[in-house]
Amino acid sequence: MKIGFIGLGRMGSGMAANLLKAGHEVIVYNRTREKMAPLVAKGAKPAASTAEACAGEAVFTMLANDDAVAEVAFGEGGIVASLKPGGIHISTSTISVALAERLAEAHGKAGQHLVSAPVFGRPEAAEAAQLSIVAAGAAPAVGTAKPLLEAIGQKLFAVSETPKDANLIKLSGNFLIATVIESLGEAMALIGKAGIDRAQYLEILTSTLFGAPVYKTYGALISAGKFEPPGFAAPLGHKDIRLVLAAAEDLRVPLPIASLLRDRFITLLANGGDNLDWSALATLAERDAGMRQG
Amino acid sequence: MKIGFIGLGRMGSGMAANLLKAGHEVIVYNRTREKMAPLVAKGAKPAASTAEACAGEAVFTMLANDDAVAEVAFGEGGIVASLKPGGIHISTSTISVALAERLAEAHGKAGQHLVSAPVFGRPEAAEAAQLSIVAAGAAPAVGTAKPLLEAIGQKLFAVSETPKDANLIKLSGNFLIATVIESLGEAMALIGKAGIDRAQYLEILTSTLFGAPVYKTYGALISAGKFEPPGFAAPLGHKDIRLVLAAAEDLRVPLPIASLLRDRFITLLANGGDNLDWSALATLAERDAGMRQG
Numbered sequence: 213m214k215i216g217f218i219g220l221g222r223m224g225s226g227m228a229a230n231l232l233k234a235g236h237e238v239i240v241y242n243r244t245r246e247k248m249a250p251l252v253a254k255g256a257k258p259a260a261s262t263a264e265a266c267a268g269e270a271v272f273t274m275l276a277n278d279d280a281v282a283e284v285a286f287g288e289g290g291i292v293a294s295l296k297p298g299g300i301h302i303s304t305s306t307i308s309v310a311l312a313e314r315l316a317e318a319h320g321k322a323g324q325h326l327v328s329a330p331v332f333g334r335p336e337a338a339e340a341a342q343l344s345i346v347a348a349g350a351a352p353a354v355g356t357a358k359p360l361l362e363a364i365g366q367k368l369f370a371v372s373e374t375p376k377d378a379n380l381i382k383l384s385g386n387f388l389i390a391t392v393i394e395s396l397g398e399a400m401a402l403i404g405k406a407g408i409d410r411a412q413y414l415e416i417l418t419s420t421l422f423g424a425p426v427y428k429t430y431g432a433l434i435s436a437g438k439f440e441p442p443g444f445a446a447p448l449g450h451k452d453i454r455l456v457l458a459a460a461e462d463l464r465v466p467l468p469i470a471s472l473l474r475d476r477f478i479t480l481l482a483n484g485g486d487n488l489d490w491s492a493l494a495t496l497a498e499r500d501a502g503m504r505q506g
Numbered sequence: 507m508k509i510g511f512i513g514l515g516r517m518g519s520g521m522a523a524n525l526l527k528a529g530h531e532v533i534v535y536n537r538t539r540e541k542m543a544p545l546v547a548k549g550a551k552p553a554a555s556t557a558e559a560c561a562g563e564a565v566f567t568m569l570a571n572d573d574a575v576a577e578v579a580f581g582e583g584g585i586v587a588s589l590k591p592g593g594i595h596i597s598t599s600t601i602s603v604a605l606a607e608r609l610a611e612a613h614g615k616a617g618q619h620l621v622s623a624p625v626f627g628r629p630e631a632a633e634a635a636q637l638s639i640v641a642a643g644a645a646p647a648v649g650t651a652k653p654l655l656e657a658i659g660q661k662l663f664a665v666s667e668t669p670k671d672a673n674l675i676k677l678s679g680n681f682l683i684a685t686v687i688e689s690l691g692e693a694m695a696l697i698g699k700a701g702i703d704r705a706q707y708l709e710i711l712t713s714t715l716f717g718a719p720v721y722k723t724y725g726a727l728i729s730a731g732k733f734e735p736p737g738f739a740a741p742l743g744h745k746d747i748r749l750v751l752a753a754a755e756d757l758r759v760p761l762p763i764a765s766l767l768r769d770r771f772i773t774l775l776a777n778g779g780d781n782l783d784w785s786a787l788a789t790l791a792e793r794d795a796g797m798r799q800g
Contacts, residue, residue, distance in 0.1 A: 344714040369710050384693040395685040398761045399678040405757045416663050420638040424718030463699045465795040467692045501759040
């Protein structure tokens with residue numbers, strides 16, 4: 213298929229490379245032009261504008277936040293204005309439920325389709341085509357997008373015909389990950405201050421009830437205490453908690469732990485967390501316990 | 507080996523039965539005498555008092571809380587007064603770190619040994635000898651207890667020579683489980699109120715990042731909405747959060763999520779939760795969201 217890919221950050225670069233590897237014709241676009249070079253070296257065609265990236269049957273977006281996606285979608289020469297009728301916008305960014313709804317409406321009016329397909333996985337998973345993808349949208353559009361999504365992920369879940377459902381699932385998943393990070397941080401501060409070996413504690417957890425990738429991955433990151441460079445930066449984690457709280461407020465669902473996490477992220481950002489991985493959230497419990505400075 | 511077993515509730519009955527099955531001579535004792543009958547039918551010897559249950563090389567306790575353990579250990583004809591020198595008290599109950607410390611001291615003075623060996627697993631796991639056990643105590647005592655613990659569990663972790671370390675690990679593990687219950691309750695209330703299929707949502711979680719027994723077990727319990735009879739009753743969950751907070755206060759480690767969970771348990775108990783499984787904690791988010799009455 214002939215497709216576009218807009219947004220070549222750490223996640224998008226890996227995903228676009230895997231689409232090329234699967235044999236698709238990929239037109240790439242990134243605001244910072246230099247990031248296009250490695251993909252062009254792998255056979256991608258560089259686009260001079262977002263409009264040029266919309267010349268194919270589908271266009272992916274993988275951008276940092278709502279503002280970036282809205283600009284690329286609704287701006288002059290944007291996706292809504294440029295994609296041909298019947299074309300599919302595959303939105304893989306973690307955006308708000310409200311923006312997904314707005315996108316679906318605008319694409320619908322333009323005779324296009326929106327497939328919301330947010331991904332679970334850090335940059336290494338994107339590079340290795342091992343993302344988990346939750347997709348929602350009109351069945352024929354999801355069907356067309358399927359081989360593309362299978363080229364970038366190892367697991368694909370088609371959940372409903374309403375695009376925003378996938379975004380809510382993704383946001384609530386990130387809420388659960390942040391909960392694991394914070395609770396592990398608290399438990400490990402307690403265990404550590406008691407003088408118990410934290411590596412052995414983690415081993416006990418992950419070889420019993422807590423034997424899941426989320427505990428293994430974040431337990432290892434917290435144990436190592438290595439939060440730079442960020443795989444997923446703290447401001448993005450904060451953004452996702454804000455978005456899940458916004459969606460929950462619209463639906464009138466109080467989320468006490470998410471509210472607590474919002475304050476924890478603000479504390480992290482207020483104390484030098486801007487360039488750290490979001491797992492640095494786990495350091496706050498140690499700091500509160502007087503176990504580390506700054 | 508000739509051993510005693512004090513406390514034949516849902517957990518203790520299964521554990522004592524597995525010790526019998528492994529060929530040990532087991533003297534059982536329970537305050538409510540009727541609970542001894544099924545074990546006696548399987549070959550156990552009934553004791554008329556706690557003192558009689560202390561006639562062997564080791565004695566297990568599996569009781570509901572600190573008060574019950576303290577009474578059996580320190581009371582007249584209790585374990586400290588009755589166990590022979592060199593005898594081992596294998597304490598498998600989830601008790602406070604402070605009581606574990608007090609027990610270790612008293613047994614030490616009496617020339618006996620304490621092995622703290624709290625267990626992870628619900629009654630079905632106790633019955634099937636599939637508990638995970640965290641053991642701590644003097645190395646020779648843990649060595650003697652090892653074949654007994656292996657008869658009741660599938661995984662044994664010997665963590666340190668200080669008994670109370672095992673109790674802190676157990677309490678912090680229960681804190682992490684309660685965190686999973688509450689956060690899943692919040693996420694599933696949000697997903698459910700948005701009209702998204704909750705079973706599919708759980709399937710996505712547990713087949714990706716959250717593929718651990720804790721999410722599968724509690725996700726299924728929450729989905730089914732079946733909280734009676736309790737496998738682990740809400741008041742016990744509340745007790746464990748209180749105990750982890752007490753240990754954390756002694757060590758000066760603030761635990762924001764544990765503090766939140768404490769209030770959630772109080773809310774559950776104030777609203778008819780006394781005889782429900784602790785996973786009923788997950789219903790509070792739905793109730794707050796106006797999705798269920800009472």
